[in-house]
Amino acid sequence: MPSMKVHLLFFAVLRDMTGTGQKDLVLEAGTTARQVWQSLRAQYGQLAAFTQPPMVAINESYAAPDTVLRDGDQLAFIPPVAGG
Amino acid sequence: MPSMKVHLLFFAVLRDMTGTGQKDLVLEAGTTARQVWQSLRAQYGQLAAFTQPPMVAINESYAAPDTVLRDGDQLAFIPPVAGG
């Protein structure tokens, strides 16, 4: 199955929990944002309890969690925002 | 009939129309603010058309036009306000 590269960004509480601001992923074609979240839960114990992903952004725009990722995408999980 | 003194103030358009900022009146006891307005209409042609007085202030507070004036009162007719 062909693979693709996705650039994953972490902000705020997710950066603190994962200890990093970004990560390059090599994923099978057809992978969704939600599936990336599930793999993060398996990897980081502090996320295990969060069965539902936070808001998803792909290439700096909000997107549905079930969006299929494409090669070169920039993916970010957006914790509850608190600007202002 | 006993008389009383009332100090009358003019502001804004009324000051322009009457050409003065204030006036001392000697009035019969029992005179109301409305009656003062009627005498001003007789005296100043530009006011003749205004059968109803503007808002009335007695001693720096809004009052009803039919309020009976008392000796020493400060009376003002308040044209439509336009502050802010």
Added chain:
Amino acid sequence: MTYLTDDPIDAAALVRTVMRPTDGAYVLFEGVVRNHHEGKAVESIFYDAYRPMAEKEIDAIVRHLEALYPAAALTVVHRLGRLIVGDSSIAIVAAAPHRAEAFEACRNMIDLIKEKVPIWKKERGPDGEEWVGWQGQC
């Protein structure tokens, strides 16, 4: 209790007098002389007031709103005399722990001041001068 001034308004200084460490927001409203009114060009405005009564009426509005919005801190200054386009005629600051009260108190304050306070304005433009609101009726 000095809400009237003959000098330019310093809004930033006004904000500083109001803010407390508990306030998470403030709303500042400034009314500014604009270059038009009801289709006519405006060059300047002369503001007149029944000063002692205007001070009392503004104070009554401030106290009314302080009772209505107990968490808010409020202040207001109204300038009198001749103002040109771009000059501020009034500045109102409402500070509060949360923004909803700040917005509501500020909006309420300008509405009440425009309705109740004995202040008048005479607009001057290329066609002459006119007292605003006195359209041949009381």
Added chain:
Amino acid sequence: MTYLTDDPIDAAALVRTVMRPTDGAYVLFEGVVRNHHEGKAVESIFYDAYRPMAEKEIDAIVRHLEALYPAAALTVVHRLGRLIVGDSSIAIVAAAPHRAEAFEACRNMIDLIKEKVPIWKKERGPDGEEWVGWQGQC
């Protein structure tokens, strides 16, 4: 399109960039770091953002409100980094010929920014630090 800054906000300068001679009013909103949040003492707040996305989201909000309030002129700056009590985190200016639009556009802007823009804050107090809004759920 630079709505984010790492420097203190100069609200008066922001107002000057917005006002036109046709504007009769402006409303300035500033969000300020307060010394408490949900009963806890706060000493400082660290603001983090997904910067390029936050710029885009704010720009979309500004354009949306410009369409909704065509007579208004709008601007906003959000500060990031570590802020202490009394520092402004955001300033929004809405100028308009008449006050109603200025109030509504300004209020609408802060509500939308708080709802949509990827900015986060970590509050620091005597009991430690905490990301606001992350209460053990997404």
